[in-house]
Structure formats: structure tokens, C-alpha cells
Amino acid sequence: MSQPRSPDPIATHVSGREFKMLIAGKFVDGAEGTTKEVFDPSTGALLTEIPVACAADVAAAVAAARDAQPAWEALGVAGRSACFGRFADLLIENRERLAMLDAIDCGNPVKAMRLDVDLCRAYLEGWPALAQSMNGDVFPASPGNLHYTAHRPYGVVGRITAFNHPVMFAVTRPLPALITGNTLVMKPSDETSLSTLALAELFAEAFPPGVVNIVTGDAASGDALVTHRDVKRLAFTGSVSTGLLIQRRAAESGHVKHLSLELGGKNAMVVFPDVDLDAATEGAIYGMNLDVCQGQSCGSNSRILVHSRIYDEFVATMAAKLGAYRVGVAYDESTDIGPVVSRAHRKRIIGYVESGVAEGATLVRGGGRPSGLPAGGNFVEPALFADVTPKMRIGREEIFGPVLSVFRWDNYDSMIAEANGLDLGLTASVWTNDLDVAHKTADALDAGYVWVNDSTRHYFGTPFGGSGNSGIGREESPDELLSYLEQKVVHTRLGDPRSALARMLG
Structure with missing residues (x-):
């Protein structure tokens, strides 16, 4: 029947x-x-x-x-x-x-x-x-x-x-x-x-x-x-x-x-080599808000700064995890990631993906249109880039879409300078099991809201807002x-x- x-x-x-x-x-x-x-x-x-x-x-x-x-x-x-x-x-x-x-x-x-x-x-x-x-x-x-x-x-x-x-x-x-x-x-x-x-x-x-x-x-x-x-x-x-x-x-x-x-954000997620790799990669994906709004969030951690000791494994683990998400029609109950908001915005995001490749970043996965979906839909498969540098457009400009850029670091002071190198300071996150390192780094980052071993969650009663061009006031x-x-x-x-x-x- x-x-x-x-x-x-x-x-x-x-x-x-x-x-x-x-x-x-x-x-x-x-x-x-x-x-x-x-x-x-x-x-x-x-x-x-x-x-x-x-x-x-x-x-x-x-x-x-x-x-x-x-x-x-x-x-x-x-x-x-x-x-x-x-x-x-x-x-x-x-x-x-x-x-x-x-x-x-x-x-x-x-x-x-x-x-x-x-x-x-x-x-x-x-x-x-x-x-x-x-x-x-x-x-x-x-x-x-x-x-x-x-x-x-x-x-x-x-x-x-x-x-x-x-x-x-x-x-x-x-x-x-x-x-x-x-x-x-x-x-x-x-x-x-x-x-x-x-x-x-x-x-x-x-x-x-x-x-x-x-x-x-x-x-x-x-x-x-x-x-x-x-x-x-x-x-x-x-x-x-x-x-x-x-x-x-x-x-x-x-x-x-x-x-x-x-206002906007190009938020840094700083990953130290002592982290639980599974938890940190889950946090990186969760912090992008991919299964909520396709990465179209000012609070997304779109700049992921990973220590070189775990860099390759981190990128490979993220790529595997991203493959488990289903892109589809937004009102389909089985969809994890829907389309971006408009045709014009999709075109803008694809332009960033193309510029990342042209400027020498490694496109590990994604960035195109998934097969089997309505041709008129604004779908973008989440793009994961490795070998990103601060001079690349994908590394410094807010994309407001499902594009993740992973940076490699070795020197702590250089990493902090890189994380603080933009005029946007909405959020940041720090991933480490060392409490001293966590608080030192949270204090050093220029952001209005910093998570430690967490990301993107809001807690009513705690002031949320940014510094620099990320805005004025707290909510x-x-x-x-x-x-x-x-x-x-x-x-x-x-x-x-x-x-x-x-x-x-x-």
C-alpha cells in the first residue's frame, strides 16, 4: 500500500x-x-x-x-x-x-x-x-x-x-x-x-x-x-x-x-597541537554554521589556524567529516545544508572559490554544485581550502558562505599577529587542553567574544558584539x-x- x-x-x-x-x-x-x-x-x-x-x-x-x-x-x-x-x-x-x-x-x-x-x-x-x-x-x-x-x-x-x-x-x-x-x-x-x-x-x-x-x-x-x-x-x-x-x-x-x-566577521579559530583532533575538527565544522545557514554567518570561524604538527591530519579529518553532510532542498527533512540565499550570492561565493585556486590555495574538496539537485537552486558544496595565506582574498575577506580556509602556523607570536591582522574583530575561538595557554591566547586575540574549546554558541546574559569594523555595542x-x-x-x-x-x- x-x-x-x-x-x-x-x-x-x-x-x-x-x-x-x-x-x-x-x-x-x-x-x-x-x-x-x-x-x-x-x-x-x-x-x-x-x-x-x-x-x-x-x-x-x-x-x-x-x-x-x-x-x-x-x-x-x-x-x-x-x-x-x-x-x-x-x-x-x-x-x-x-x-x-x-x-x-x-x-x-x-x-x-x-x-x-x-x-x-x-x-x-x-x-x-x-x-x-x-x-x-x-x-x-x-x-x-x-x-x-x-x-x-x-x-x-x-x-x-x-x-x-x-x-x-x-x-x-x-x-x-x-x-x-x-x-x-x-x-x-x-x-x-x-x-x-x-x-x-x-x-x-x-x-x-x-x-x-x-x-x-x-x-x-x-x-x-x-x-x-x-x-x-x-x-x-x-x-x-x-x-x-x-x-x-x-x-x-x-x-x-x-x-x-x-557587523561582519572573518573569525579566527586557533588550534594548538595538544587538542583532541576529533573534537577540534567537529568544532571547526560546527563553528561554521554549515547545517544552520550554509556558513552565512558573521560569527563563523572561517579562518582556521592549525599548528603544523597536526596540520595534515586535521585537514584530512575535516575533509572526511564534511563528506557526511547532505546538501539539498531546504524544506526536505533529510537536508543538512541548504542553498545560499540568492543567485547573486552564489555567484559571489563561487568567485571566491575560483580566486582561492588561482592564488595558490589547495582546494581539498567541494566548491561546486552537487549533482542531482534542482538546476535553478543556489547550491554550493562546502569548500575546504588548505595552504591558505593572509594575502589571499579567501584568507582576508568575509565570504559569508560555506568556504573554510585552513592556515598553518609554527610561531606563536606570528600566529597571533596573523589572527589579529584584519580590521574585523567579532569572534574567535581557542582550542587547547592547556588552561594557561588558553587564557593567554584568549586575552591576546582582538575579538569581542572568544570561546575556549567551543565556538559559535550564544549564551543569553553574556554580552555579544565585536571590535573594529565588526561593530559597536553589545547584545x-x-x-x-x-x-x-x-x-x-x-x-x-x-x-x-x-x-x-x-x-x-x-
């Missing part, structure tokens, strides 16, 4: 559905009627269209957020936390739909996207608890006076999210702004907007109208948000070039804005919570308590 066919995920979650923006609690198209086509990265087929917000749409979203903010702030942390709880329940109810939309739209494997949705719940519970414990400071600055701090939200926050974790970023990144009493205008990446527009329905059900507004579109839509006079606080996750542009455009707007930027921690609040100091001149007591008793 034949088995029933599984439902077609595109027919179930995309076909016949409308994807609209959320402004002032209403689902709307763009005022100018402009749309953008959305293509399936697994097949190249046209999926649907999404609205492109014009400046008037962004202005309407900002106005709605501004009008909703006083009442949202007045709810207090407890009232806002209740909305978080309702939203968390809705998120779990819609887990499969959201995960499938990310697989369909972004190309990330669906089984990884289910875990992304699950992770959101921890943040929805964590931020209210952190906000409840927040307090001010009292300063003994001068006798006979009282000095203390108080905090107020900025008002309207603009949030622009990256394409590589659409649901997770659309849920977790706005939370510290919202729990502190700000309202939000969020713009997802124009390459992966479907799940965020689906989330708009959940935001509208869980939060008062205008508290969360979602606009989609292109660079002009983002620019309208960045330069709007009423958006006092901006946060962006994405490329260095776009982060620099946002800084410039925010300054040119004529209105002082507070920015946080989580997922009390530092981020405070960054969405303006601080004021209150000074009170106290009278002579003896005089007051005498008047009271006299």
Missing part, C-alpha cells in the same frame, strides 16, 4: 497567501503599490511578491509607533511582560509555519529553523526577567545631597535585521527595545521577508496597535527609516559596508541618533537593555534635618 504524500510546503505556506506590512495594527500594501518578487533559493522558482515601502509608508509606521509609545511605556515592565507571554504562546503554535517559511524563503534547512523558533522562547522569557531586576544608582557625590539615576526609553526605535536567521532575528532582536518601553519600526532584509511578515500577524494579536510596525522594501525604504527625525535609536545587523552607510546617513539626517551595529545582555534607555541624574538638595525636626516638634 502506497504511503500518503507529505503536504507541499510551498502550497501550504506560500501559495494563495498575502504578505502585507503591519502599520498601526493594520495589514497594508505599500502606498505606491510597488512590489518585489521573491524566489525560492532551492529551485529558483518565483514564490510570491512582497510590498516595497516608500518614504510615506515608513513615515506612517514611525507616526504610529510615536503615538503608541506613551501608553506602552505606562504599562510598566509587568504589563509589557504579559504581552511577551502571549506572543510566546502564539510563536509556539505557529512553529512549523514559521520554520518552513524560513526554509522556503532563506534556504536554511527546516530542521535548523525549527530550533531557531524554539530559541526565541528563551529570549521572550529572559528579557522580562532581566528588565524586572534593573535598577538605578545612588551616588555619594556630596554631603547633604541626594544624587540618583533614572532611565527613560528613547521613544521610537528602528530595527533592520539580517537575512540569515529571519524568524530568530525578527523576534529576539526587538525584545530589549520593547521591554524597556520603546515602540518599534522593523525592516527585515529584502531577501528574506516572508517569515517576518507572517510574524506581523502574531505581533498584531499580542501587542497593542502601533507598538510593533513592520515595513518591507529596499535600500531606499531602509534609508527612510534611518534618516527619520523621530527615530532616535537605531540597531542594525548586517554587512560592514551597510553599517558604515547607516552611520553616515544617520549623521547626515541632522538629528543625533544612538546606534548599535552588529543579549544587561548592556543591551541599558542601551535602549536614556539615563538622567536627579539631584536633590536636602535641608538640615535638625531644623526640620525642631519645626515639626515645636
Whole structure:
């Protein structure tokens, strides 16, 4: 007896559905009627269209957020936390739909996207608890006076999210702004907007109208948000070039804005000769996020610096392990590694693979299109390069894809200089069984977040962010919570308590 066919995920979650923006609690198209086509990265087929917000749409979203903010702030942390709880329940109810939309739209494997949705719940519970414990400071600055701090939200926050974790970023990144009493205008990446527009329905059900507004579109839509006079606080996750542009455009707007930027990385993984080879090679592959987002992650350890004593064995072991991963259609349950996000991005990655070969690196495995997959899909078999040097493009530029570069080192000081030789400093990892060496090296590496015998994992409550061109500000921690609040100091001149007591008793 034949088995029933599984439902077609595109027919179930995309076909016949409308994807609209959320402004002032209403689902709307763009005022100018402009749309953008959305293509399936697994097949190249046209999926649907999404609205492109014009400046008037962004202005309407900002106005709605501004009008909703006083009442949202007045709810207090407890009232806002209740909305978080309702939203968390809705998120779990819609887990499969959201995960499938990310697989369909972004190309990330669906089984990884289910875990992304699950992770959101921890943040929805964590931020209210952190906000409840927040307090001010009292300063003994001068006798006979009282000095203390108080905090107020900025008002309207603009949030622009990256394409590589659409649901997770659309849920977790706005939370510290919202729990502190700000309202939000969020713009997802124009390459992966479907799940965020689906989330708009959940935001509208869980939060008062205008508290969360979602606009989609292109660079002009983002620019309208960045330069709007009423958006006092901006946060962006994405490329260095776009982060620099946002800084410039925010300054040119004529209105002082507070920015946080989580930008690119070309992260070093330093491997010492005393490691467990199996654990270290597993860590190198895990740290590339290949089975989550095809290496399209700013935190991936794409530069692997291995001591020469174990170099050849390390490379051979990695190559064998990479062969066990199945590249395939993102919404196929058996897929480990999906397609990259777009045809243009695939072309860019292949260009890096070709440049690595041309510049003398050894392509150990991968770098091409696996056989047996849809011809229109954006598939790249993970590429492993050996004999990489810092002068090669694959050794110094962020590829944002499934390309691993393995460097050989002998001299400790030269290795540290090489690891720190770029203007990017997001993350790094150190692999050794010697505790002294581990801490010495972690201290020497120029990176905002360093793992020892681990990589790429985030732990809520620990500040995450980079140095250099990898960004400004810290996320997922009390530092981020405070960054969405303006601080004021209150000074009170106290009278002579003896005089007051005498008047009271006299």
C-alpha cells in the first residue's frame, strides 16, 4: 500500500497567501503599490511578491509607533511582560509555519529553523526577567545631597535585521527595545521577508496597535527609516559596508541618533597541537554554521589556524567529516545544508572559490554544485581550502558562505599577529587542553567574544558584539537593555534635618 504524500510546503505556506506590512495594527500594501518578487533559493522558482515601502509608508509606521509609545511605556515592565507571554504562546503554535517559511524563503534547512523558533522562547522569557531586576544608582557625590539615576526609553526605535536567521532575528532582536518601553519600526532584509511578515500577524494579536510596525522594501525604504527625525535609536545587523552607510546617513539626517551595529566577521579559530583532533575538527565544522545557514554567518570561524604538527591530519579529518553532510532542498527533512540565499550570492561565493585556486590555495574538496539537485537552486558544496595565506582574498575577506580556509602556523607570536591582522574583530575561538595557554591566547586575540574549546554558541546574559569594523555595542545582555534607555541624574538638595525636626516638634 502506497504511503500518503507529505503536504507541499510551498502550497501550504506560500501559495494563495498575502504578505502585507503591519502599520498601526493594520495589514497594508505599500502606498505606491510597488512590489518585489521573491524566489525560492532551492529551485529558483518565483514564490510570491512582497510590498516595497516608500518614504510615506515608513513615515506612517514611525507616526504610529510615536503615538503608541506613551501608553506602552505606562504599562510598566509587568504589563509589557504579559504581552511577551502571549506572543510566546502564539510563536509556539505557529512553529512549523514559521520554520518552513524560513526554509522556503532563506534556504536554511527546516530542521535548523525549527530550533531557531524554539530559541526565541528563551529570549521572550529572559528579557522580562532581566528588565524586572534593573535598577538605578545612588551616588555619594556630596554631603547633604541626594544624587540618583533614572532611565527613560528613547521613544521610537528602528530595527533592520539580517537575512540569515529571519524568524530568530525578527523576534529576539526587538525584545530589549520593547521591554524597556520603546515602540518599534522593523525592516527585515529584502531577501528574506516572508517569515517576518507572517510574524506581523502574531505581533498584531499580542501587542497593542502601533507598538510593533513592520515595513518591507529596499535600500531606499531602509534609508527612510534611518534618516527619520523621530527615530532616535537605531540597531542594525548586517554587512560592514551597510553599517558604515547607516552611520553616515544617520549623521547626515541632522538629528543625533544612538546606534548599535552588529557587523561582519572573518573569525579566527586557533588550534594548538595538544587538542583532541576529533573534537577540534567537529568544532571547526560546527563553528561554521554549515547545517544552520550554509556558513552565512558573521560569527563563523572561517579562518582556521592549525599548528603544523597536526596540520595534515586535521585537514584530512575535516575533509572526511564534511563528506557526511547532505546538501539539498531546504524544506526536505533529510537536508543538512541548504542553498545560499540568492543567485547573486552564489555567484559571489563561487568567485571566491575560483580566486582561492588561482592564488595558490589547495582546494581539498567541494566548491561546486552537487549533482542531482534542482538546476535553478543556489547550491554550493562546502569548500575546504588548505595552504591558505593572509594575502589571499579567501584568507582576508568575509565570504559569508560555506568556504573554510585552513592556515598553518609554527610561531606563536606570528600566529597571533596573523589572527589579529584584519580590521574585523567579532569572534574567535581557542582550542587547547592547556588552561594557561588558553587564557593567554584568549586575552591576546582582538575579538569581542572568544570561546575556549567551543565556538559559535550564544549564551543569553553574556554580552555579544565585536571590535573594529565588526561593530559597536553589545547584545543579549544587561548592556543591551541599558542601551535602549536614556539615563538622567536627579539631584536633590536636602535641608538640615535638625531644623526640620525642631519645626515639626515645636
